[in-house]
Amino acid sequence: MVSAVKIDHVRKTFRNDQERIHVLEDFDLSIKQGEFLTIIGPSGCGKSTLLKLIAGLDLDFEGQIRIGEKFVNGPSKDRGFIFQEHRLFPWLNVEQNISGNLSLKNPNIRSKVDQLLSLVKLKGFEKAYPRQLSGGMSQRVAIARALLRNPEVLLLDEPFGALDAFTRNHLQEALLEIWKENQTTMVLVTHDIDEAVFLSSKVVVMDAKPGRIKGIVSIDLPYPRTRTNKSFQEYRTVILKSLDHHVNELEDWSI
Incomplete structure (x- = not known):
């Protein structure tokens, strides 16, 4: 089976006038189709x-990255990207922000946008503008926009980091x-x-x-997950300890 990613x-180096900074060193990773990593x-x-390299937004690296059987050589519709800031166009309403440069007069696009509005629970807000939306609603628009072109991989760079705890938990669900x-x-x-354990399969x-990579933790918990569950807290502790620089490098942790 071909990996999704x-x-x-992969080796990535930033250079300035005085030094070379090694950001990524000999990075190897396979991500399965349909996995939440x-x-x-x-x-x-x-x-x-690393996310920007996968997205094809930065091609100045050594090594290889493939999406399915195709090598990454630039941005592509097979990869959606969601930033911490929603980056909506303030002069466009919700449905226009989702459709982007695709015409809502096209019946197929209209149907897809309507499906996505239902999926992210924004029906009734089609004509609203970003200034009229909460931070959580704006991020739901960004997620719908990223899904419009049916990407094989959705890349999310701390998309809920700027939100309050209640909104963040709601958007995680x-x-x-x-x-x-x-x-x-x-x-x-x-x-x-907590977000990593709540969402991820790995x-x-x-x-x-x-x-x-210091280690990989497979989260063997059924969905939906409860943060107060004993097993959830055990996985949380494992990851917290693994982040300690005094812990030896391991390939895989389990509980």
Whole structure:
């Protein structure tokens, strides 16, 4: 079976006048089709940089990245990207922000946008403008926009990091519903351990300077998950300990 995402010996270096900074070093990772994978690690470990490489937004790296059987050589509709800031166009309403440069007069586009509005629970807000939306609603618009072109992989760079705890929890549940319904491969970057355990089938823990995989935690918990559950807290503790720089590097952790 071909992996949804295959990262082989990726190395990323930033250069300035005085030094070369190794952001990612010999990074190898396979992500299965339909998997919900979360990447967690300290600031500066290269999490967001890795997402940009997968998205094709930065091609200055060594190694290879494939989506299915195709090598990444630039942005493509087979990858959707959601940033921490929703980045909606303030002069467009909700349905126009979702459709982007595709015409809502096209019956197929109109139908798809209507389906996505239902999926992200924004029916009734089609004509609203970003200034009239809450932060959580704006991120739901961004998610719908990213899903419009049926991406094989959805890349999420701390999409809920700027939201309050209540809204963040609500959107985590909404994202799980979208994942289950669409079976889109999800790759999420976060600093939030609870978020990683709540959402993921697998958590990749990264180390910094240079960024590399420190360990992988498979989350063997049924959905929906309860944060107060004993097993949930055990996984949380495992990941928290794995982030400790004094813990030896491991390939896989389990409880």
